[in-house]
Amino acid sequence: MSTIQAALSGILLGGLYALMAAGLSVTWGVLRVINLAHFGLMLVGAYLTFELASAWHINPLWTLVVTVPAMFVLGGALQLAFDALRISELNSLLLTFGLLIIIVQSVSNIWSADFQRMTAAVNPYATESVRLGRFVFPVPTLFAFAVAILIIGCAHLVLRRTFAGRALRAYAEDRAVAGAFGVDHRRVGVLLAATSGGSAAVAGMLFSLGSSLTPATAYEWFGTVFAVVILGGVGHLLGTLSAGLLVGLLSGVVSVVLSPATAPFVLFSLIVLALLLRPRGLFAARTAR
Amino acid sequence: MRDKTGRVLVAVAAATLLLGFVVACEKKSEGGGGAPAASGAPIVVGSTLSLSGAFAATGAIHKIAGEAFVDRLNAEGGLLGRPVRWVVRDDESDQAKVSMLYEQLISQDKVDLIIGPYATPNILSAMAVAARHKYVLPQHTAVLAPLLTYECQFPGWSIGSTPNEFVPNQLLDAVASLSTPPKRIAIVTNQNGSTDFVSYGAGDNKVGAVSITRQRGLELVLEKRYPPNFSDWASLATQVRDARPDLLINNGLGVDPVNLLQAMAQLNYKPPMMFSLFPAPGPPLGLGPKADGLMSVSIFEPNKATLDRLGAKATAVVNDFKARATTAKLPYTVFETQAAASWNAWEILVAGVKGAGKIDHQAICDSLHSNGADTTFSGHLAFDASKHNFWPPTQTIKQIQNGDWVTVWPKDRAAGELRGPAA
Numbered sequence: 001m002s003t004i005q006a007a008l009s010g011i012l013l014g015g016l017y018a019l020m021a022a023g024l025s026v027t028w029g030v031l032r033v034i035n036l037a038h039f040g041l042m043l044v045g046a047y048l049t050f051e052l053a054s055a056w057h058i059n060p061l062w063t064l065v066v067t068v069p070a071m072f073v074l075g076g077a078l079q080l081a082f083d084a085l086r087i088s089e090l091n092s093l094l095l096t097f098g099l100l101i102i103i104v105q106s107v108s109n110i111w112s113a114d115f116q117r118m119t120a121a122v123n124p125y126a127t128e129s130v131r132l133g134r135f136v137f138p139v140p141t142l143f144a145f146a147v148a149i150l151i152i153g154c155a156h157l158v159l160r161r162t163f164a165g166r167a168l169r170a171y172a173e174d175r176a177v178a179g180a181f182g183v184d185h186r187r188v189g190v191l192l193a194a195t196s197g198g199s200a201a202v203a204g205m206l207f208s209l210g211s212s213l214t215p216a217t218a219y220e221w222f223g224t225v226f227a228v229v230i231l232g233g234v235g236h237l238l239g240t241l242s243a244g245l246l247v248g249l250l251s252g253v254v255s256v257v258l259s260p261a262t263a264p265f266v267l268f269s270l271i272v273l274a275l276l277l278r279p280r281g282l283f284a285a286r287t288a289r
Numbered sequence: 290m291r292d293k294t295g296r297v298l299v300a301v302a303a304a305t306l307l308l309g310f311v312v313a314c315e316k317k318s319e320g321g322g323g324a325p326a327a328s329g330a331p332i333v334v335g336s337t338l339s340l341s342g343a344f345a346a347t348g349a350i351h352k353i354a355g356e357a358f359v360d361r362l363n364a365e366g367g368l369l370g371r372p373v374r375w376v377v378r379d380d381e382s383d384q385a386k387v388s389m390l391y392e393q394l395i396s397q398d399k400v401d402l403i404i405g406p407y408a409t410p411n412i413l414s415a416m417a418v419a420a421r422h423k424y425v426l427p428q429h430t431a432v433l434a435p436l437l438t439y440e441c442q443f444p445g446w447s448i449g450s451t452p453n454e455f456v457p458n459q460l461l462d463a464v465a466s467l468s469t470p471p472k473r474i475a476i477v478t479n480q481n482g483s484t485d486f487v488s489y490g491a492g493d494n495k496v497g498a499v500s501i502t503r504q505r506g507l508e509l510v511l512e513k514r515y516p517p518n519f520s521d522w523a524s525l526a527t528q529v530r531d532a533r534p535d536l537l538i539n540n541g542l543g544v545d546p547v548n549l550l551q552a553m554a555q556l557n558y559k560p561p562m563m564f565s566l567f568p569a570p571g572p573p574l575g576l577g578p579k580a581d582g583l584m585s586v587s588i589f590e591p592n593k594a595t596l597d598r599l600g601a602k603a604t605a606v607v608n609d610f611k612a613r614a615t616t617a618k619l620p621y622t623v624f625e626t627q628a629a630a631s632w633n634a635w636e637i638l639v640a641g642v643k644g645a646g647k648i649d650h651q652a653i654c655d656s657l658h659s660n661g662a663d664t665t666f667s668g669h670l671a672f673d674a675s676k677h678n679f680w681p682p683t684q685t686i687k688q689i690q691n692g693d694w695v696t697v698w699p700k701d702r703a704a705g706e707l708r709g710p711a712a
Binding site for chain 1: 341342343345346348349480514515516518519520521523524525527528531543548552554555556557569571572575576577579618619620621
């Protein structure tokens with residue numbers, strides 16, 4: 001009983017992991033930018049949610065009206081800067097790590113390094129759940145799961161069925177040839193990075209619904225989110241979703257069957273195995289970009 | 290009618306003048322009527338604090354407490370008649386920087402005295418430098434007595450020489466006093482170095498909450514360890530719920546108990562009793578009634594009964610800290626354990642210097658060993674070098690009652706009654 005409940009809870013939490021990883025995965029896969037600042041955008045999204053909800057008593061879900069456009073613009077602006085600087089894939093890692101440090105320190109200066117969380121008065125979702133028979137589905141992760149399916153599903157369809165999506169995939173495959181066929185890589189690149197920024201705002205809001213915030217939280221996301229990106233296959237959206245759910249499921253089940261302390265060991269052993277056996281990711285072959 | 294109005298105006302004016310005179314006199318007496326003003330070259334106290342990085346949230350508390358202490362000390366005539374200046378550097382929560390900065394403070398800046406940084410790993414780094422230069426090191430919060438071997442380090446917070454035995458025994462003694470004491474115990478432990486030893490012991494001493502629970506004949510229904518950056522609280526909450534403990538002991542820190550309580554609330558479950566070792570004090574209060582009854586450890590809570598017992602100075606310190614913390618926009622502005630430990634460390638430093646009568650580190654160290662130190666919040670502290678200067682613990686158990694932390698155990702220092710599951 002505990003195992004099944006933990007598996008269900010883990011899968012729901014995996015939705016949040018997938019949503020956090022999707023923006024990073026797609027910008028890495030398509031634009032060749034390993035954007036660690038994405039963690040910073042999620043952090044800012046989470047803190048803005050906290051601020052708007054706590055100070056202005058806005059329903060946390062409605063804060064997306066402010067945070068998504070803000071992170072959309074920030075994400076796009078960063079990509080414009082990357083384009084202007086013509087940074088390589090490796091340099092993007094170093095540059096965006098610096099940006100992340102700046103963002104984390106700015107968040108510390110504005111909101112302090114102390115733990116912050118929305119009170120029960122402004123965030124009733126934190127302790128709510130939906131009961132189905134003997135099983136319980138926590139509302140914050142249920143939201144995250146549903147939103148992850150919706151956003152990643154839509155993004156996948158856009159990439160598969162629209163001209164912009166096809167242009168992006170062509171650009172990811174061969175930049176020179178895509179350019180020769182009239183793909184304006186700068187425009188589609190900025191649009192993709194901006195959308196990724198918007199998704200970071202959503203992920204940040206969903207995280208803040210169920211968790212306390214500290215500036216260092218951004219670094220704590222690294223391990224799990226990169227695990228999801230690598231297992232899912234860099235740039236593969238459906239792979240990222242599947243990997244997120246798998247990581248959540250594994251983490252939940254291992255916690256119950258063995259011990260929570262064993263879960264990271266199992267998870268990262270799996271990543272090492274995946275890199276050895278399927279370097280492009282567990283789900284890369286079965287899904288298209 | 291006009292005469293009557295005039296008389297009233299004259300009376301009001303006279304009363305205002307009289308009131309102004311009284312206030313002016315009071316301000317004058319506060320400003321230094323009692324103690325002679327400090328003069329001469331300042332005594333410089335050097336230290337680092339984690340003002341950024343992982344420990345910054347608590348580092349900010351120690352900075353405010355230290356500033357308030359130095360301001361008060363100078364207003365009361367300074368130290369040895371000289372003003373005191375505190376030089377504090379940001380160690381960025383980095384142990385390597387702590388060593389470098391303390392070395393710099395002592396060797397290059399030639400500070401007269403030093404005081405500890407915040408957080409055990411940083412304190413251990415500072416202690417190594419202090420020992421090398423034979424400087425006295427009062428420190429705020431490191432309680433792992435076996436590791437703090439330098440004879441001139443003096444702790445501001447003590448859980449005795451075996452905290453891994455003291456904490457579980459104190460908690461289980463407290464709950465044993467209830468009319469229906471808990472029999473089924475669950476222990477979930479953060480593998481952080483500051484918490485794991487309370488469940489499983491440290492070094493050769495493997496006694497801890499787990500073994501003590503068994504020794505006392507209580508049923509250990511769940512025992513789990515989780516990593517420091519754990520996030521899958523739902524799975525742990527499920528296991529706690531299914532184990533049906535009477536008492537859940539969470540040897541965790543930070544927001545661990547909040548995450549766990551929240552995950553359990555999502556399962557529509559709350560354990561009859563719950564204890565958490567080192568939680569951030571503010572966040573559990575934000576959970577409202579869902580956190581009511583949560584217990585933890587404390588060396589000081591500003592409950593009215595406690596403040597009444599300690600006197601006016603303690604109340605003034607607590608109020609001053611609150612005002613400063615509010616200005617600094619700390620989320621939780623209450624003067625409690627961390628700030629009290631900080632205050633203790635500063636009072637130890639001052640007591641040592643006054644006892645020695647000069648800035649001589651060996652004399653200060655000897656004076657503290659011989660005479661101890663009087664503190665506002667923990668009373669007289671006696672330092673025994675054979676116990677690494679860890680004084681008999683004054684640590685208490687506190688409990689959230691009606692949205693506030695209240696000291697509940699031991700009874701002679703309690704400000705309220707420990708509430709059992711039925712309360």
